[in-house]
Amino acid sequence: xxxxxxxVSVGPGDPGMITRRAWELLQCGAHWTYPIRxxxxxxxxxxxxxxxxxxxxxxxxxxxxxxxxxxEKLTSYWLRAAESxxxxxxxGEDVLFLVVGDASTYATFSHLARTVSSIDEAIEIQTIAxxxxxxxxxxxxQMPLADTDDTLAIVPAAYGVEMLDRLLADFDTLVxxxxxxxxxxxxxxxxARDILKDSAFIERAGMPEERIVRDVAQLRGEKVNYLxxxxxxxxxxxxxxxxxxxxxxxx
Amino acid sequence: xxxxxxxVSVGPGDPGMITRRAWELLQCGAHWTYPIRxxxxxxxxxxxxxxxxxxxxxxxxxxxxxxxxxxEKLTSYWLRAAESxxxxxxxGEDVLFLVVGDASTYATFSHLARTVSSIDEAIEIQTIAxxxxxxxxxxxxQMPLADTDDTLAIVPAAYGVEMLDRLLADFDTLVxxxxxxxxxxxxxxxxARDILKDSAFIERAGMPEERIVRDVAQLRGEKVNYLxxxxxxxxxxxxxxxxxxxxxxxx
Numbered sequence: 001x002x003x004x005x006x007x008v009s010v011g012p013g014d015p016g017m018i019t020r021r022a023w024e025l026l027q028c029g030a031h032w033t034y035p036i037r038x039x040x041x042x043x044x045x046x047x048x049x050x051x052x053x054x055x056x057x058x059x060x061x062x063x064x065x066x067x068x069x070x071x072e073k074l075t076s077y078w079l080r081a082a083e084s085x086x087x088x089x090x091x092g093e094d095v096l097f098l099v100v101g102d103a104s105t106y107a108t109f110s111h112l113a114r115t116v117s118s119i120d121e122a123i124e125i126q127t128i129a130x131x132x133x134x135x136x137x138x139x140x141x142q143m144p145l146a147d148t149d150d151t152l153a154i155v156p157a158a159y160g161v162e163m164l165d166r167l168l169a170d171f172d173t174l175v176x177x178x179x180x181x182x183x184x185x186x187x188x189x190x191x192a193r194d195i196l197k198d199s200a201f202i203e204r205a206g207m208p209e210e211r212i213v214r215d216v217a218q219l220r221g222e223k224v225n226y227l228x229x230x231x232x233x234x235x236x237x238x239x240x241x242x243x244x245x246x247x248x249x250x251x
Numbered sequence: 252x253x254x255x256x257x258x259v260s261v262g263p264g265d266p267g268m269i270t271r272r273a274w275e276l277l278q279c280g281a282h283w284t285y286p287i288r289x290x291x292x293x294x295x296x297x298x299x300x301x302x303x304x305x306x307x308x309x310x311x312x313x314x315x316x317x318x319x320x321x322x323e324k325l326t327s328y329w330l331r332a333a334e335s336x337x338x339x340x341x342x343g344e345d346v347l348f349l350v351v352g353d354a355s356t357y358a359t360f361s362h363l364a365r366t367v368s369s370i371d372e373a374i375e376i377q378t379i380a381x382x383x384x385x386x387x388x389x390x391x392x393q394m395p396l397a398d399t400d401d402t403l404a405i406v407p408a409a410y411g412v413e414m415l416d417r418l419l420a421d422f423d424t425l426v427x428x429x430x431x432x433x434x435x436x437x438x439x440x441x442x443a444r445d446i447l448k449d450s451a452f453i454e455r456a457g458m459p460e461e462r463i464v465r466d467v468a469q470l471r472g473e474k475v476n477y478l479x480x481x482x483x484x485x486x487x488x489x490x491x492x493x494x495x496x497x498x499x500x501x502x
Contacts, residue, residue, distance in 0.1 A: 007390075009390075011270070014272070015271065016270060016271050016272030016275070017270050017271070017272060017380060018270065018271050019262070019267060019268050019269065019270055019271075019382065020266065020267050020268070020269050020270075020271065020274060020303075021265070021267030021268060023271060024267070052271075102382070102386045102389075102390075102396075103390065104386060104389035104390055104394070104395050104396045104397075105386065105389070105395075105396045105397050105403075106397050106398070106399065106401070107395075110395040110398065113393070125393065127389075127390035127391075127393060128390065129268060129382050129386040129387045129389070129390035129391075129457070130382060130386065131270065131353070131380050131381060131382055132383070132386060135260075135353045135355060135356065135380040135381065135382075135383060136380045138353075138355035138356070138378075138380070139258075139260075139353075139354065139355055139378035139379065139380035140378075140380075142364065142376065142378060143355070144355050144356075144358075144361040145353070145355045145356045146355075146356050146357050146405065147357070147361065148357065149407050149410075150357070151404070151405070151406045151407070151410060152356075152404070152405040152406075153402070153403070153404050153405075153422075154397065154402070154403040154404075154405070155402045155403075156400050156402070159400075159402060163421055166417065166421060167421075170414055170417060170418075171404075206380070
C-alpha cells in the first residue's frame with residue numbers, strides 16, 4: 001500500500017499562520033520533505049515549521065529545486081525529487097512536502113505533484129491550502145486586498161511596468177510582486193498617476209524580518225529584498241457600466 | 252485601558268483551515284463578534300468556528316451587516332456595529348470579529364475597522380490573515396493559481412464577461428468569482444477561445460458542501476450557487492518581451 005503525498009502550506013513565515021490541518025499533519029509521523037536551492041542552503045519552509053517549536057523528525061529528506069530558468073535543468077531536478085518522494089511513498093510512508101505561503105501560488109509543489117503523477121498516476125496527492133504572502137501583507141498593512149465587487153490583479157512587478165495603464169483601467173487593487181528590480185520606475189509611474197500615496201511597500205511579508213514602508217517615495221534609489229511587494233489601491237478607477245451581479249461604484 | 256480589536260480570519264469553511272494564531276485568539280477569553288445579515292439569519296463565520304468544536308462563549312455579540320448595495324443604509328449599519336464594538340472595547344475587553352475566508356479579501360472587516368478608527372483613532376486594531384476561498388479552490392482542484400512569473404486576475408465574473416479578451420491577453424490565470432449570474436455566457440466565451448477544457452468549476456470551495464465540476468460545459472443551463480467560481484488556466488497566452496526580473500514563457 002503506497003503512502004499519500006501532501007503539499008503542506010505553512011504560510012508566509014509566522015508559525016502562527018500554519019493552519020490546524022497542516023499542524024495536525026506535521027505531527028502524524030509522516031516523512032517530511034522540503035525544498036532547498038542547493039546542498040548547502042537552508043529551507044525556508046522548514047525554518048517556519050521549526051520556529052513553531054516542532055523538531056525535525058528522523059524521517060526527513062531535503063529535495064533540491066535549483067534557482068534557474070533553464071527548463072531542461074529544472075525538469076531533471078523535478079524528476080529526481082519525484083523519484084525520491086516515490087521511493088518513500090512505496091515503502092508505505094506518507095510524505096509531506098512543506099511549502100512557504102500557499103502551495104498553489106508561485107510554489108514548487110505543483111511541479112513535484114505533476115511529476116509524481118506522471119510517473120505513477122495511482123499515487124494519491126492532496127494539497128493543503130495556506131495563507132499567501134499577499135494576504136499577510138494586506139493584513140499587516142491594514143489595507144483591503146479587495147472590497148465588495150473589486151477586481152484584483154497579482155502581477156510580477158516587472159510585467160507591471162509595461163502593463164500599468166491597462167491594469168489601472170481594469171483593476172481596483174494591484175499587488176506588484178518582486179518589485180525590487182523595477183522599484184524606481186514603478187514609483188515614478190505611480191506618482192505620475194497620483195496613486196503613490198495610496199500604495200504601501202512591504203518586504204518579507206509575514207516573516208520575522210518584515211518591513212513596512214508607507215511613504216513609498218522614500219525608497220527611491222534603495223536596494224530592497226527580492227521578497228518585496230507593492231500593494232496599490234487604485235482610488236481613481238471608474239467602473240464600467242453596471243453588469244448583472246455587480247454594482248457600479250459610486251462616483 | 253481599552254481592549255484591542257482583532258479581525259480573525261477563519262478560512263473558507265473547513266475548520267482545519269483556521270490558523271494557529273486564530274485558534275489561540277479564539278480561546279483567550281475575548282468577546283466574539285460575527286456578522287449576520289439580519290436578526291434571524293445564521294453567521295457562516297461563527298458556524299465554521301463551532302464546527303471546529305469550540306463552544307460559543309458567554310460574551311458574544313452578533314453584528315448586523317445587511318445584504319444591500321444602498322451605501323447610506325450600509326454606512327448606518329457599519330456605524331451601529333462599530334458603536335457596539337466600541338462599547339465592549341471600552342469595558343477593557345478584547346473583541347474578535349470572525350471573518351470567513353481572509354479578512355482583507357471581500358470581507359466586511361475593513362469597513363468595521365475603518366469605522367471604529369474614524370470614531371476613536373486610539374483603538375488598537377489587528378488583522379489576522381487567513382486562507383482565501385480561491386486558495387482552497389485551487390488546492391481542492393489540484394490546479395495552480397500561479398506558476399513562476401505568472402499573472403493572476405481575481406475578478407467578479409460579471410465584469411469578466413466584458414473584460415475577457417483583455418484579461419486573456421495579460422493573465423495566465425483567471426479566477427472568476429460569483430459566476431452564477433453569467434455562467435452560460437462565460438462558458439460560451441471560454442469555449443469559443445478554446446480554454447473551457449482548461450477551466451474548472453467549484454461551488455462553496457472549502458465548505459462541507461463543496462462541489463467540483465471539471466467538465467464545465469455540462470453546467471450549461473444549470474442554476475448554481477452564488478458562492479461559485481471558475482478557475483481558468485490560460486494555456487494559449489503568449490508572454491510579451493522579456494522584462495527585467497521575469498522570464499519569457501517557452502513557446
